[in-house]
Amino acid sequence: MLTLEEINCLGQLTNSTWGYPGGMNKNMPTAGIKASLQGDMLTCTFTTIVNLMSDKNLRDQCKRFEEESVGIIKEYMKQLKSEFKKTAGRTLKAKETDSSDSIEVITVSSYTPKRTAYYRRFTTYQVV
Secondary structure: OOOHHHHHHHHHHHOOOOOOOOHHHOOOOOEEEEEEEEOOEEEEEEEEEEEEOOOOOHHHHHHHHHHHHHHHHHHHHHHHHHHHHHHHOOOOOEEEEEEEEEEEEEEOOOOOOOEEEEEEEEEEEEEO
């Protein structure tokens, strides 16, 4: 179980909104990762904007988005664990318990097959 100081440390590391630099995902201008802690469950939500070109290869496109998002979240957790060890003085143990994704189409036109959508991946970890 995390102590109050460790929860505060984890909160400062995952906060990328106001008052903290949140510099773990600087290189993704159209994507972002938000983390939330509920009890001992840490949920990482990866969101990006994607262009879907046609219905024919939708499955192939989604498979590519899935592979990229899994890699990005793993890298995020690797950095988070490293920063946590530096600030809290101990290692953060995180076991993945659930992972799912979704696509939300935000623009559609009858003149072109191109669609713009939000791709989201939700990954939940049990932290100790």
